[in-house]
Amino acid sequence: MRARIWIFTVVVAVALALNLARVSLSIAQTGEDTMRARVAAASNALRGQLDLLDARLAPRAVAMMPELIEAVRGGDGQSPARPEERALRAAGAVLSPEPDLFAVANSHGAIVSRRARPVQVLEDPARLPLSQAANGGVAVPTFATFDGAVYRFAASRVPGAAAAAVVGTLVDDRFAAQLKSQVDADVTLIQAGRILASSLPQGEDRARLTRWAAAPGPGYGVLQIRLPFVGTNLSGELPRGASHYAVRGALLPLDGGVQAALTVPASPYLAWLGRYQAFYAAGLAVFLLFGLIWGLVARAPAPVVQQVFTPPPTPFEPEDGVVSPPRRAPRMPPLGTDFGEARSAPPPARDMPWSEEGDAAREQAIQTAVPATPAPSPDSLDPDLPPRSGLELAAEVHPEPEPQTAPSESAVWGGPLSAETAGVTNPSASVPDWEIPAPPGAAGKAEFGFGELDPSVPPASAEADASNGALRPATNEPAAEPFPGDEPTRVEPVSAALIEKLRERDEEVPAQEGSAAVTMQDFSLPAAEESDPDEEHWRETFDRFRELKAQLGEPGDRISFERFAAKLKKNRADLVAKHNCKGVRFSVYEKEGKAAIRASAIR
Known part of the structure; x- marks a missing residue:
């Protein structure tokens, strides 16, 4: 971290220094060229002014x-x-x-x-x-x-x-001042090392000019650079990349042993460059110091561990608030099974842990607990009659007997079975406990309840399920919708005509239920759309927009509220996504003689 900060500081400082050097050289060269051109133009102008003076005499x-x-x-x-x-x-x-x-x-x-x-x-x-x-x-x-x-x-x-006839003009400071105004440069007339006339003020400037005239050069003097807290201590050092002469000048020989010294001050061209370089260098030094201190106090940030929270899947909750796990579809009891005996069989224990011994005991208990059921009467297989539920059939064949819990509980839990229980059970019947039909509930519903799928109890093998085809008793729970592929399994042989009638009867019931569902859906009321919370604000904005357009003489009847609201809704979505704000409020104002709308984000 520290190395990156210092490297960044050095790279930026070098880039800024190179930029300063480039700018300084360019500005200094431009200033020097401008001063040379100004001195040359003043020399030509002075000769022309002398010719005009002679003609005016x-x-x-x-x-x-x-x-x-x-x-x-x-x-x-x-x-x-x-x-x-x-x-x-x-x-x-x-x-x-x-x-x-x-x-x-x-x-x-x-x-x-x-x-x-x-x-x-x-x-x-x-x-x-x-x-x-x-x-x-x-x-x-x-x-x-x-x-x-x-x-x-x-x-x-x-x-x-x-x-x-002889005519003459006096050569004095007034004459030099007139020439200065005409040639745009300071004019000094020198004869034999003595100043005859000059536009320069009396004092040190004329003394420096006299010394320079004795040994001419590109210029003379030291350019004064005044800075805060420093004064003129850096004069002669700044600006870098340019000469430090305070005055640029040229000597022009005239007649009569008189020389004209034309001088141009350099401060308007280079003094500001010196101050610019000083402030630039000071800022660069502050930047380097800041980078050094930043690198010393900087610490490597701790690694950011982003915790991703995955919410648990929310189970489906019906309107009554009771969540029921998925259930397996009921199976029709095999022909010849007594519904009373099947209903009186107690449900198997759900909390029994899984083990091979427990599974064997459970299978044995289920086989002894499911009695044989007699075949239904021919009337129940008549396709012209409405299908009857298993509860009605069981009520007709046998009344509801007293529940026998002791043998069933011992059978379920793998305990010893009595001779009576072993004698009435079918040894070949072995089905999973979640497929055993349960007795009707206390509410007296006209349908069978089927037990839940217990994840702690392993399902029976496919061979055992196909060989017995019997149903195990289940807990008293509401019936679930049949799963695909769990059609009733019949073990005893029946005639082809009876099977055909059963198939036709099974096809009529789903057809009637489907038609009823379609009819209810057709006549059901459409769901009411929830109004947008900003619709009232949009309505007010729409009204103010139309009022402003009417005041400005613009047609406002061609705008519908639906299109207006759709546009505002789209702008709101764009602004919320762009600025991550809570909401957007719109205001109406006049812009260039037309009504306009301004959007403001709500933080």
Whole structure:
């Protein structure tokens, strides 16, 4: 028993562990692929956003303004002078909304306008990034520093004049936050190991990012796993089957020596997996502990011996409550036997134990106790006359003599027989004691009583029964129905005509009894069927069902109670067999606008 429990526990634990490993690997791989795809998509989106930013600066549209062209062009034969505020106002009229920086520059100087700052005039135009575009140089948008701040600059040459329009956007945390909302990743702009702008909060996150940018890898940081009672002690150990980096990122080189660090946090993809593994492992450990304790305290159950009780066979009980054992059929006494003497013979003892000496004494007593009976008169054999019972015949031949018990008892019990008794008995008569006709009972019934079959007394042999054909006296008991094959046996020869008349008379009596039985059966009343105990409940359910159908507008007159009750009876039998309940009660309710019936088991 203990081994089976532990084997079961180990098998289930191994199966659960394998399932955890399979699920963890699948989820971890899916999370890693999702983060890599997200970083790649953010890189492409960042480049597209920078192109859109350069287009939104629109330096070419500023350079094509006629007012600006007229303001920066010199007079006839005169060299152009340093740009003035008139040129700056002409450039600002085109830009909407106003950028963080816009300027007009030529070879003599530049004038700069910045948001929330006064106009600044530069004697040296080289201080302004992309000012070389005024001399026909190529102006490519770039990140550059001006007056201690980093801008995204774009420039365009003013046609017909040696001047250029320069527009710039300030690169700061606000700019990085805008990029984050557009690329769905944290954006950090780094230049020479210094963070220019970042969407990350100030503090440890930016410090870790700076260290990672110095030595890039798949990610940085340790994924934090918070658990009850443990806290973050398992951080770095979970989740199993996946990397433990807190952030996945990529470095994207830009122009002007600026790098863009795109980072994606790993906690939304892997933190819950670590907690899942921890709780799963804890549950698995509890299961193993439970299996171990169960195996230690388990005991082999005692063998269950099922006792099968076989009730004794219940004997047939008639209506009067008196159970009579089966009796043998009476035999007709042989011709020439005196009914008075046969009736006066005492019955043999029933309680005598079986033995060879007792059997011999019993046979001798029976032979001496059965006297010869005279042949019946010819009138009794007439088929036209109704048959008379043996009692009537005996009453006509001899009156009822006084019972002689002493000789009979001695004969039955194997004692010495007197000379008178030995002289009147027939030595050749030897029949079993249960075939001896008994005298009529005290009630005066018009039939002979036959004794019971005594299991303690062995039956006589077939040769003895066939040789004597005589009947032994029996106890005063009611007559039993004849057994098949126990027809009367006649010893003395009779004529063929007499035998034929006897056979015809015997055939008429069963025919009359059979016809009477058929007539009584035909006119007898049929047995009343017992009503089902749930019929009243079914009737109430039937009435409520019809009332509900009438309320719902359904036709209810097509349902008969007989079919309804038969259906409920079948459902009751199925539910009783299925749920092993005592009974079933039915209720009526409305289901989807129709009348329905619900069955409830009674425990």
